[in-house]
Amino acid sequence: MGMAEAREGVLDDETVVSRLKAELPEWRLEDGWIRRTYKTASWKGTLMVINTVGHLAEAAWHHPDLTASYAWVEVRLMNHAAKGITEKDFSLARKIEEVVGWQPGLEGGGLEGTPTDARFAYIKYDK
Template sequence: MSKDQVLDPGAIAARLADLPAWKEADGWIVRTYRTHSWKGTLMVINTVGHLAEAAWHHPDLTASYAWVEVRLTTHSAKGLTEKDFALARKIEEVVGWQPGLEGGALEGTPSDPRFAYIKHGR
């Protein structure tokens, strides 16, 4: 399947099964990240921006103090394609990374709310 071929509803549903926090809405896949503060919101925006620019596939973003909504569609194809799901998976991987859970030298952010970044678990 071409990376720019619009996916049918069954293929979209199958791909969303691997991205449970993402939903399909009006030809987009959408995910809202809850953050602890404006600082966390900016970190999510910058992370998504870096990944999207590196992939040359650009989401629509909406943000407020403690949340960021990411919306993906392939504008040139006028629908959802493999590009959207590949970028969504990469965003999930990077934004959702919790080094403290994997062990090793990187311990993750302290549990102190002053240093909280993203609200994990949803």
């Protein structure tokens, strides 16, 4: 694929900001990347988020940049080949949001979720 073909799918900043607001309100556009910081309860939670994002990204053949500390992970997405934000970034961001933000205890059924005891907490949910 040539450079012109790769750039065709790049979304302009106004479109990205509008779509983030409508589809992924916890994400933001900054310095050419769409970004999201996940707060965790500990290093264990941080590693779980990193591994989850890594699995999803590898399966999608799209590779984010990650920055992590003891109790947070920042995910940055930009289509490196296209040199900008594309539909691929939005697709992966939605999947990451769905999986990392999943709260099994809220949906009922056999998967009850982690106990409320802080010893078992690993992610700090937005809602």
